[in-house]
Amino acid sequence: MFSTGQLIFAGLFIVAFVIIIIYSYRKDIKLHKKYYKGSLYVLIGFIIFILLLFFIKTRLNH
8 A cells, every 4th residue: 555665754754743743842831831821621621511512412312
C-alpha cells in the first residue's frame, strides 16, 4: 500500500512533529499557567455534559 520511503518519511515526520509540539508547549508553559488558569474546570464540565447527554440518550432508547 505504501512504499518504504513513504513509511520512513511518515515516521520521521511524526517524530519531528511531536518534538516540536513538546518544545513549543514547554516554551509557553508560563503563559499557559497565567492565562488559562481555570480551563481545567471548563474541560471537566464539558466532559460531564457529554456524559450526561450520553446517559439521557441510552435511557430514552430503552
